[in-house]
Each structure stands twice: as C-alpha cells, then as structure tokens.
Amino acid sequence: MKILILRFSSIGDIVLTSPVIRCLRQTMEGAEIHYCTKRRYQELIAHNPYIDKCHYLDDSLMQLVGQLRSEHYDLVIDLHNSLRTRLIKGMLAKRSVTVNKINMQKWLYVRFKANVMPPVHIVDRYMDTIRALGVSNDEKGLDYFISAEDQVPLSQLPPTHQSAYVAYALGGQHATKRLPVERMIDLCRKIDRPIVLLGDQHDRQTGELICSALGDDLIYNACDLFSVNQSASLLGRAQMVYSHDTGLMHIAAALKKPIVSIWGSTTPQLGMYPYKTRHLIVENTALNCRPCSKIGHDKCPLGHFKCMNDLSFSIDPAFIGSNEMQNQY
Structure with a gap:
C-alpha cells in the first residue's frame, strides 16, 4: 500500500x-x-x-x-x-x-x-x-530526528554554559502566547542558572534585552543563531526546558526533556500540551477570559494581559530538583 x-x-x-x-x-x-x-x-x-x-x-x-x-x-x-x-x-x-x-x-x-x-x-x-x-498508538510519544551535522558541540557555547544549562524557548507565533519581556526577565532571574535562549529572528531582540538585563554569565542568546534542528540539539542537551506554547516545546517533548510549559491566552485543554514527557503547566487559572483564542492574538483583546502579567512563577522545587538529578551530562 x-x-x-x-x-x-x-x-x-x-x-x-x-x-x-x-x-x-x-x-x-x-x-x-x-x-x-x-x-x-x-x-x-x-x-x-x-x-x-x-x-x-x-x-x-x-x-x-x-x-x-x-x-x-x-x-x-x-x-x-x-x-x-x-x-x-x-x-x-x-x-x-x-x-x-x-x-x-x-x-x-x-x-x-x-x-x-x-x-x-x-x-x-x-x-x-x-x-x-488497524493502527493503534504504541504510547511511545513523539519522534524527532537530528542529523549528525546538526548536532551543536558544547564547545560552541560560552564557557559558562558548557557544563550545564537550562533552555528557554522564547517563541510563540502570537504575542499573547509569550510572556512580556519584563516577565521573561523575572522568570530568568528566578531560574538563576545558566540559560540558553532559543528562538528565531523575531526573538533575537527580545533575547538581547534579557541578556542586557541579566548579563552574559547567566544568559546566552542563541536566538536566530541556529537552525531548527541545531536548536533541537541544544534542547536535547539541556537539563530542563522552559517554553511558551510553541513548536520548540513539542520538539523538547519528542526528546523526552522535562518541560515547564507556560500558557497565556491559549490553554492546555485545547489538547496541545507536552506529550508523554515529564512536564509542569504554569498558567493563570483565576481568569474567566481564557482562552480568548485557539491560536493567540497580537495583543490582549481586553487590554490587561493578566494571563501573563499576573502569572505566578511559583514552580514546585521538587520538580526542578528531580530533573537536575536525572539530567546531568
């Protein structure tokens, strides 16, 4: 057939x-x-x-x-x-x-x-x-295949990030699926470990603002420096991944990475949360205006953007600690 x-x-x-x-x-x-x-x-x-x-x-x-x-x-x-x-x-x-x-x-x-x-x-x-x-789900999760030439050697990262790092996928096709820059800075400050920022050309300037606020020792802005497959190789080496509701989140899930999944105007109930990998959903469930779209907007329809502006970053230390132990390289 x-x-x-x-x-x-x-x-x-x-x-x-x-x-x-x-x-x-x-x-x-x-x-x-x-x-x-x-x-x-x-x-x-x-x-x-x-x-x-x-x-x-x-x-x-x-x-x-x-x-x-x-x-x-x-x-x-x-x-x-x-x-x-x-x-x-x-x-x-x-x-x-x-x-x-x-x-x-x-x-x-x-x-x-x-x-x-x-x-x-x-x-x-x-x-x-x-x-x-007659085809059934084998329950093995997602696949993602990276060629040898797309594997980014750790030597290409700054010395501060070569022994261990967290990846943060900044992207999101629509603005209401992304944290505002000030809140991204807050999150990275809270993570307080070497972070590799991943995204495309649209995320490069945002990455520079985060880097300027927090310094090169904490932040490496890899946005628009690597192809999707090269970025995937960096996800694969990360201890854990922070991500908005975006494509790199699903690649991280395919690579079986632990994920902190950050949600704004869309919700996991739409069926696109990380699949068959350890993950933690971070969302503002106190609002009655979510979801305002199934794909996101260029700006908050109500003007307050509380789904991201009021989002708590109280992330379970047990989730972070267990993944630090399981993902040494």
Missing part, C-alpha cells in the same frame, strides 16, 4: 504527527509512506527513517498536485483538514481519511468558555484518524 500523509504547517503540528508515521510503519508492513508539507519545514521530516519519500509545497499547488498524481497513492491521510488539503484530496480522487478538528467544540470553548473539549491530546485525535486501518 502506498500512503500519503498531508500536514502543511507548522513546526509543532508537524512534530505532533510523528507517532502516526511510526505506528503506520510498525503496523503496515511493506507500506510505502510519503509525507507532504511546506518547503520551509523540510528539515522537520527530512531525517525521519519511517518516511520513504518527502514532497514539498513551493509556490504552485497545481505543480505539487501533478507530482502527487504521478505517485498513484492507495490512501491519503489528511492530518490538516484545511481548504488546501481538501482541494488536493479532491484532485487526487483517492481513498482518504481526515482528522476531526472538533472546530465546534473549540468555538464553544473560546467564545463562551464552555469547556466541552474532550480530554484528548491532539496526538490521540491524529491516531483516531487511522484507527480503522
């Missing part, structure tokens, strides 16, 4: 599909598995040994469809369920299965704060999509 998996974005969502790929490979012997995503995300899947062939969307959807038609698939697994994937499925005219995005439940939860969300992680909803094929 020849199978095509569709998921076009984004970093975290693509990583969260990895159990589907692995479990398909383990269950369906002899199956040929292809994966299709946007070109910008190719490094996320390029080294996955369970994928036989990768296809990438560049500028032309029709050109991509032409390439996919030539493969003559037996089955299309749509883990995105978007207009684009529906068009592709229609033009391929092959048997398909599609993830249930439970949009009505999400709308009720965000709009009226009626928590009708099923207590099910998005990974398990992805796995439900292929249950009829």
Whole structure:
C-alpha cells in the first residue's frame, strides 16, 4: 500500500504527527509512506527513517498536485483538514481519511468558555484518524530526528554554559502566547542558572534585552543563531526546558526533556500540551477570559494581559530538583 500523509504547517503540528508515521510503519508492513508539507519545514521530516519519500509545497499547488498524481497513492491521510488539503484530496480522487478538528467544540470553548473539549491530546485525535486501518498508538510519544551535522558541540557555547544549562524557548507565533519581556526577565532571574535562549529572528531582540538585563554569565542568546534542528540539539542537551506554547516545546517533548510549559491566552485543554514527557503547566487559572483564542492574538483583546502579567512563577522545587538529578551530562 502506498500512503500519503498531508500536514502543511507548522513546526509543532508537524512534530505532533510523528507517532502516526511510526505506528503506520510498525503496523503496515511493506507500506510505502510519503509525507507532504511546506518547503520551509523540510528539515522537520527530512531525517525521519519511517518516511520513504518527502514532497514539498513551493509556490504552485497545481505543480505539487501533478507530482502527487504521478505517485498513484492507495490512501491519503489528511492530518490538516484545511481548504488546501481538501482541494488536493479532491484532485487526487483517492481513498482518504481526515482528522476531526472538533472546530465546534473549540468555538464553544473560546467564545463562551464552555469547556466541552474532550480530554484528548491532539496526538490521540491524529491516531483516531487511522484507527480503522488497524493502527493503534504504541504510547511511545513523539519522534524527532537530528542529523549528525546538526548536532551543536558544547564547545560552541560560552564557557559558562558548557557544563550545564537550562533552555528557554522564547517563541510563540502570537504575542499573547509569550510572556512580556519584563516577565521573561523575572522568570530568568528566578531560574538563576545558566540559560540558553532559543528562538528565531523575531526573538533575537527580545533575547538581547534579557541578556542586557541579566548579563552574559547567566544568559546566552542563541536566538536566530541556529537552525531548527541545531536548536533541537541544544534542547536535547539541556537539563530542563522552559517554553511558551510553541513548536520548540513539542520538539523538547519528542526528546523526552522535562518541560515547564507556560500558557497565556491559549490553554492546555485545547489538547496541545507536552506529550508523554515529564512536564509542569504554569498558567493563570483565576481568569474567566481564557482562552480568548485557539491560536493567540497580537495583543490582549481586553487590554490587561493578566494571563501573563499576573502569572505566578511559583514552580514546585521538587520538580526542578528531580530533573537536575536525572539530567546531568
């Protein structure tokens, strides 16, 4: 059987599909598995040994469809369920299965704060999509594969960070999923251990502000210095990871790192919390305005941003202490 998996974005969502790929490979012997995503995300899947062939969307959807038609698939697994994937499925005219995005439940939860969300992680909803094929979840969590050339040697870090460090993933596609800079500084001051800041070009300036406030001995601003896979290698060497609701959090989960997961306008009840790794959720549960969006906003709709401004950093010392002991390198 020849199978095509569709998921076009984004970093975290693509990583969260990895159990589907692995479990398909383990269950369906002899199956040929292809994966299709946007070109910008190719490094996320390029080294996955369970994928036989990768296809990438560049500028032309029709050109991509032409390439996919030539493969003559037996089955299309749509883990995105978007207009684009529906068009592709229609033009391929092959048997398909599609993830249930439970949009009505999400709308009720965000709009009226009626928590009708099923207590099910998005990974398990992805796995439900292929249950009829006889594929079940092996409960081994997420996968993330890093090539040898993308492994960042510790010698590239400052001497202050070469023996041990904590990683902090600053990113978040929308501002209301990120702590304000002043609160990031507060958090890093509370951590009070060497910290490697990770993010992209949009996070570089924020990292510089944190570094200026707390000094080079505590902070190494690695934002925009490394690729996603190189940043993943730094996550893998960290004692523990602090992260907003962002793609690097899911990569850290795939690497089985202990995670302090920080939530603002979105909530873990939407089903995107760290999957099958030790984690601690930090959120302001006293507000009746959360979640205000399923993906986040550019600014707080009410203007107060209390979900992040009033967030407590009272993190259980037992969680931190146990992970220090378990993650020496």
